Amino acid sequence: MKGIRFWAFWPVAYQPSSLQASQPPSLFGLIGRRMTKGQRRKLNRIYFMKYCSNCGQPVIHRTPPGDDRPRFCCESCGMVHYLNPKLVVGCIPEMEDRILLCRRAIEPGYGKWTLPAGYLENGESVAAGAKRETLEEARAKVEILTPYALYNICHVNQIYLMFRARLKDKRFGAGAESLEVKLFGENDIPWEEIAFRVIHATLLKYYDDRRLGRFSFHMENISPPNPNPPKTDN
Template sequence: MKGRSIRHCRLCGALVTYRLPDDGDTRERAVCPACGTVHYENPLIVLGTVPYLAERVLLCKRAIEPRFGKWTLPAGFMELGESMAEGAARETAEEAGANIRMGELFSCMSLPRVGQVHFFYLAEMLDDTLDPGPETLEARLFMEDEVPWEELAFATVSETLHRFFADRRKGSFAMHDVDIVLPPK
């Protein structure tokens, strides 16, 4: 069953059971029968940027799974102790080695089926210097008509790029909040 990945209590190590907690919660949770701890399973946060330089956007070719060899925006999981903007900037530095000026939050993409929420910030590139890290096979700038649309790694990247180029043509950027419905596994 979806959302049942916790097997042992993180505090005492006992096997957990899935049931409604005694506190009036309306969802089944992993509850430790030994110490009473309720464990919550929450979505993972993925942070990234839409790095752009004039009319071009930066994409990275993945050197890791999932989607090895596919193109993506620089992004990755949020770490403890960092803000969303700090995480997005860190991922851009790690994956592309790009010099950027962080902009506004641009898109929020919910992926309920996989338990993730993706946030992308606008990021103006200060120059065309790139120094890709070990998770990237290649980093390149693309004009809209050059983007390898069929080779993009994730639906959130495709959706964000389509909205970026549409907003750019309009001459102003909006905040986009989108639910991505993925086909069943």
């Protein structure tokens, strides 16, 4: 049953929540890789939606009148189903000169380190979402300081919004999705063991800003991983 959840929203390479991140291994190799427009469209068509959630009849993938891109349309009840990017919210929990990282207890990135982050829920503000994820994954209470960085991860239809945050006290521990939660100084950050490129980018930016002595709001793109990385001697 866990594997089946994947089919609802297939581009999940960056999904931090155990409930949404389960993937059938046979398809895992495709996730987040560079694909042709045709390949992506085909995958979208196959996996996103098969039946109308309003009337239960099969949907077709076509451009509705007055629209400029294909949607899942129900010919039976007339409903057009819109699929939009998801917002992932998280934070960099600071305590003096150290920050809190979580070692993941789930795939993707099992055993690797990450910042607390996850899908924003309906009815929730972005700051409340980042707080909740920190409590769930690191059992830590934080005060959200400022929005820090926004990352477009277009190839998986995700927008990451990361905050700077302050740990309220020294109480923290591994939540259900973490193996271990630990405070790191800059020199101890396990750079080779960071679970996701977006988290790696956030941390690099954060320490750059800290050296400069000022934190501004950043906005960047995370491109799809190169499926054929050049071989080096390193």
